[in-house]
Each structure stands twice: as C-alpha cells, then as structure tokens.
Amino acid sequence: MTFSVPSPRLTTRMQTRNTWTKDVRIPSDTEAGRAIVEEILAELRKRAWPEGDIFAVHLALEEAIVNAIKHGNQLDTDKMVEFQCRLGAEELCVRVADEGPGFDPNAVPDPTLDENLACPSGRGVMLMRGFMDTVEFNERGNAVQMTKRRSLEDGD
C-alpha cells in the first residue's frame, strides 16, 4: 500500500508536546468506528475547536467510516479498519484505511449535477472533499487521508 506522506508543516506540529495522537485498528463494525470518532470529537471540543469545524470533521469521518466498513470491507468483521489520527494546535490529520480492493474516487459521479441531484447515494466523497481542507486517496483507493485546519472562529 502507498500512503501520502504528511506535509512538513504537519510533521513539525507532530513534534510539539500539544499533539494528540490516536492509532488504532478496529473490526469492521460501525459502532466501533463511531466510538473512535467520538473520541476524536471529544478531543476537538476539549481544545475548544469551533462548532463548525467539529461538524465538518464529524461528517467527513462518518463518511470515511461507512466507506471503509461497508463499501471497503463489505462488513466482514475479519477485516480491519485502521485509524491514524494526529491533532495539533491548529490542524487535524486523519487517515482511514480498509482491507478492501479500493475504488477510484474520481469515477464517482458528481452528485451535484442536475441529473444526479435526486439520486439517493454517492455523496460521501463529495462531502469529505467539501468539508475538509485536503482529502487524498491512495493509489489503490482503500485509504483516505484528510486534514482540517482550525478556523479562527465559527463562520470562517
């Protein structure tokens, strides 16, 4: 598997003592995934991140979990999902990887086109890209790395 390398900026932050990290492998169970998400959100709240940012991270992580567990690992509890999270003073970086065959995120139809608006699926990747600052998939398409920079205040 090939994963993108954290930016130098992020690497610098990872060296500060205020960085919170969470690396964990969980079975393909959405409740287990949501427990990790809750932990990340709780840490954001503890650091008084703006509610708009917390909403964005929550939405993106929820989508990443569903993609990994349902679409990637096909709910196979023998397959694992890997979370890597780095939270610094001003930036959150999360990587979620599954053991599935991967997919081509660029092949997902744009759900905001008129002809797709009423389609009741296919918004996950778009929501991750819309609410996070960077979203990168690995070549195989079974891992996504996302970053969110802390806004100055709600509404920024």
Add this chain to the structure above:
Amino acid sequence: MSNINEAHFKVGDITVIRFVVRRMLSTVAVDTRLREVTASPPMDGPNTVLDFSQVEFISSAVLNRLIVLDRAISSMGGKLVLCGLSSSLRDLFSMTRLDQVFQIVDDQDGALRQFELTA
C-alpha cells in the same frame, strides 16, 4: 408511529415530526415515516413537516433517505417540508445542492404556511 427520539403531532392533514435527538446517524426515523405513507393502505396522509431544530448533525445516509421520502410523498400528491435547520445543516444542504430538491424554511410556522399556499 412515534419513538422517544421524536415528537409527533397533527395539524389538519399534516403530520409534524420534531426530532429530539442531537445526532441523527440512523435512518430509522425517516424509514418509519416512509413506511407510514407508503403502506397499503397508507397509515397516514403524505403531507409532512420534519423539524430539525434540536438536531445538530445528520449523516449522509439520513440525507439519502430523505430524498427517498420526498420522492414517495411527491408521488402521492403530498408535500415534504423541512424546517429548523442549523447553519451547519443548511451548509450541508447547500453544498450538496439538496436545498434545491427540498422545501426548507426557518421554523414550523413557516413550514405549515407552505401547505396553505397550495391549499
């Protein structure tokens, strides 16, 4: 049908459902309403107001089921109106352009007026 995460009441032939849950991750509530209006014979009339004023977060799975519910209600000649969306939820509907699919108003009074306009 109601559960502890919702408050239901009727205004004429309109069913108003106020979700009393901060995070809607599950589609159960929307699916329940879908079953009510699509049952044969229907358990309830199709006109529906969904009040999200106490909801801080919804998943895209819920969004997707709302589209299905909207389609079902429209096909029965009814109307679905959403109200009470927070600024974050408004952003979500705007970003997905679903604000052009759903009728979205500020509050329950405004939602009920949408039905008067077409009465």
